[in-house]
Amino acid sequence: MGTMVGSVEDYGEMFQDAVDQTSGASLSSSNQIENPVVYKLVRVAQDGRLVPATDEEMLEVKDLVENNENDMSLVPDPGQYEYITDEGSPSQFLQLDSFFQLETAEAYTENLNSRLEVCPPPLELLQSKEELVYGSQMPFTLLDTNYHSSNELPGDEEFVLSEVLLQEPVCFSSDGCGIDQSMDVSPYSNAAGGNPKAPALSTTASSPGASRDTEEICLGNLSIKALQDTFRATFGRETTCKDKLWLERKIKMGRINPCVIPTTSLTVDDTKLILGGQDSDMVVAFSKDTFDEGRASPDCIKRHPNDFGDSPVEAFVDHYSGNEDFEGEYRSAKRVRKATRRYIEEISKVDDENQQSKESPIPSKDERSISTVSSGRRVVVTRMVSLGGSIIQVPYVSHVRRSRPRENIMALGEFNSGLWEVKGNPEESDLNLSQSQLNNDVKRVSGVKSVSGPVQKKLVAHCVLDPQMQITTNDQSYKDHSKPKLREVDEDIMEPEYMDSSGDSSDDSTYNRVDRPITQSAMRRKHHRAWSLSEVKNLVEGVSKYGVGKWSVIKKLSYSSFPHRSPVDLKDKWRNLLKACFARAPLNKMGSLRKYGSMAIPSQVLSQVKELSQKKSHVSPARKARMVKASSRHGFL
DNA sequence: CTTAGGG
DNA sequence: CCCTAAG
Numbered sequence: 039m040g041t042m043v044g045s046v047e048d049y050g051e052m053f054q055d056a057v058d059q060t061s062g063a064s065l066s067s068s069n070q071i072e073n074p075v076v077y078k079l080v081r082v083a084q085d086g087r088l089v090p091a092t093d094e095e096m097l098e099v100k101d102l103v104e105n106n107e108n109d110m111s112l113v114p115d116p117g118q119y120e121y122i123t124d125e126g127s128p129s130q131f132l133q134l135d136s137f138f139q140l141e142t143a144e145a146y147t148e149n150l151n152s153r154l155e156v157c158p159p160p161l162e163l164l165q166s167k168e169e170l171v172y173g174s175q176m177p178f179t180l181l182d183t184n185y186h187s188s189n190e191l192p193g194d195e196e197f198v199l200s201e202v203l204l205q206e207p208v209c210f211s212s213d214g215c216g217i218d219q220s221m222d223v224s225p226y227s228n229a230a231g232g233n234p235k236a237p238a239l240s241t242t243a244s245s246p247g248a249s250r251d252t253e254e255i256c257l258g259n260l261s262i263k264a265l266q267d268t269f270r271a272t273f274g275r276e277t278t279c280k281d282k283l284w285l286e287r288k289i290k291m292g293r294i295n296p297c298v299i300p301t302t303s304l305t306v307d308d309t310k311l312i313l314g315g316q317d318s319d320m321v322v323a324f325s326k327d328t329f330d331e332g333r334a335s336p337d338c339i340k341r342h343p344n345d346f347g348d349s350p351v352e353a354f355v356d357h358y359s360g361n362e363d364f365e366g367e368y369r370s371a372k373r374v375r376k377a378t379r380r381y382i383e384e385i386s387k388v389d390d391e392n393q394q395s396k397e398s399p400i401p402s403k404d405e406r407s408i409s410t411v412s413s414g415r416r417v418v419v420t421r422m423v424s425l426g427g428s429i430i431q432v433p434y435v436s437h438v439r440r441s442r443p444r445e446n447i448m449a450l451g452e453f454n455s456g457l458w459e460v461k462g463n464p465e466e467s468d469l470n471l472s473q474s475q476l477n478n479d480v481k482r483v484s485g486v487k488s489v490s491g492p493v494q495k496k497l498v499a500h501c502v503l504d505p506q507m508q509i510t511t512n513d514q515s516y517k518d519h520s521k522p523k524l525r526e527v528d529e530d531i532m533e534p535e536y537m538d539s540s541g542d543s544s545d546d547s548t549y550n551r552v553d554r555p556i557t558q559s560a561m562r563r564k565h566h567r568a569w570s571l572s573e574v575k576n577l578v579e580g581v582s583k584y585g586v587g588k589w590s591v592i593k594k595l596s597y598s599s600f601p602h603r604s605p606v607d608l609k610d611k612w613r614n615l616l617k618a619c620f621a622r623a624p625l626n627k628m629g630s631l632r633k634y635g636s637m638a639i640p641s642q643v644l645s646q647v648k649e650l651s652q653k654k655s656h657v658s659p660a661r662k663a664r665m666v667k668a669s670s671r672h673g674f675l
Numbered sequence: 676c677t678t679a680g681g682g
Numbered sequence: 683c684c685c686t687a688a689g
Contacts, residue, residue, distance in 0.1 A: 566683065587678070587679085588678095589677080590677060590678080604683095605678080606677090606678085609678075609679075609680090610684095
């Protein structure tokens with residue numbers, strides 16, 4: 039059994055006719071744009087070409103569809119798609135849910151809105167005529183069946199009808215009961231133009247002739263209330279969102295076919311069908327192997343995270359997932375973070391370990407989990423990872439730092455070349471890296487925290503070789519040069535230039551100047567400078583003046599004398615202060631003394647911090663205005 | 676570039 | 683302190 043996938047535009051007619059019996063209107067090519075569902079029928083030849091089906095083949099399909107059509111309305115399966123004719127009334131129902139099994143509610147709660155899956159049905163369904171229930175399987179189920187009864191087709195070739203062009207008023211429901219419910223309850227029938235039978239999936243349905251331009255103009259003129267009504271008419275549920283832009287956007291997206299897959303860029307490589315679009319990055323990748331072997335877990339259609347694609351993700355999602363809309367409303371209040379690269383990397387890493395793939399980061403062809411797909415614009419290497427019980431496809435990331443190397447990458451290179459020897463020139467401090475630094479950098483280079491990748495393995499090997507030094511290596515030259523070590527200590531103290539410029543010679547600075555034994559903590563980071571009490575006080579004062587979150591303002595106004603503290607540093611420190619004061623609040627006895635003998639923060643300051651944190655959680659508009667004024671006075675806005 | 680937040 | 687994502 040070969041692969042059967044495909045999508046060819048011209049062959050929508052027959053299928054369309056079959057489905058759209060009542061209207062009897064056949065689709066002209068110009069007409070297709072307005073029609074909500076367009077099926078395309080092709081045959082995939084052995085060499086992978088997509089051969090348009092012949093008229094005879096189309097007739098068979100038509101017959102098949104018609105035969106099954108009678109049963110359609112009897113199928114009491116929730117999660118149907120609705121097919122809307124040009125007249126705007128629902129003439130048929132198509133159940134396609136197993137094909138477009140898009141994001142589920144659970145999936146979205148995982149905050150992985152950058153992914154999408156569309157999984158074809160199990161192969162068994164493709165093979166069994168008996169099991170064929172119209173609409174509950176993929177479209178090409180029908181055609182596959184059809185193929186077996188067709189004499190016309192060469193033995194190895196199969197019919198394929200795979201893609202659905204969902205043009206306008208198709209309502210998807212992630213919870214699997216969208217249409218049914220809406221038909222029953224019909225909470226929006228009024229807004230749908232007065233026809234209570236009309237599912238009012240879209241206002242478009244009631245005004246099929248309206249062009250999008252017109253609509254968009256109209257949208258812009260609508261009031262928020264009207265937009266909300268339109269939203270309700272479009273999506274079948276209420277919205278409380280008052281964001282006009284958001285509403286317009288959603289409505290537009292609800293009307294615009296979110297998953298148009300231009301067939302112009304349809305290509306087939308030896309195992310994959312790729313449907314790439316100029317706008318859409320949607321990639322359809324049905325694995326031939328998977329189908330051949332009768333597995334029920336073929337490759338899925340995936341959307342890639344935003345790194346590899348843009349807004350279409352959202353459009354796609356919006357349309358199919360009712361939940362997303364809620365999320366969208368929520369998002370207008372608080373922005374939602376997408377999965378970070380780190381997160382993806384770690385997922386990838388875990389997957390890597392699971393797969394025991396020790397090979398080069400370049401995906402091998404045999405690896406099922408890694409596929410190279412082209413989206414028309416670019417080639418994307420993806421890999422399958424399991425997450426939260428479902429399989430998702432993520433862009434492949436090698437576990438190597440991809441971004442700009444650190445300034446001391448050269449030193450790293452030397453380590454990487456195998457000897458671990460720092461060239462013993464004390465003057466070039468950049469090369470005289472402490473071992474901890476090296477660890478750190480190696481860690482960064484590998485991009486992951488745990489040991490993985492050749493570089494870090496090397497490190498481990500060397501560490502093992504020298505049991506005397508726990509963290510450091512067997513590097514003799516490093517030992518011999520005390521300067522690097524001293525330098526390391528220096529990291530933790532105020533550097534003179536800053537002292538001078540700041541004029542801040544308060545207590546803690548001298549504290550920091552005290553030569554301390556090289557503790558582990560002192561070894562830990564290069565770029566660590568202890569916060570002086572005056573700095574902390576400055577910070578607190580700055581926050582009290584300008585408010586929490588105005589880090590750059592504070593930095594510029596109160597911290598011009600501390601060039602080594604970035605706004606982010608301030609923010610971090612503030613976070614730490616908060617942590618400190620709230621953690622200590624209950625048992626204030628120990629007061630300001632810390633375990634590790636690091637800087638003592640006066641409890642007075644801490645209470646100040648606490649006070650500010652509470653007060654500043656809600657800055658009054660007046661104060662905000664004052665702040666804006668102040669900062670603009672200083673040229674910050 | 677600035678801010679927020681995870682690491 | 684670092685990194686990255688979101689504006």
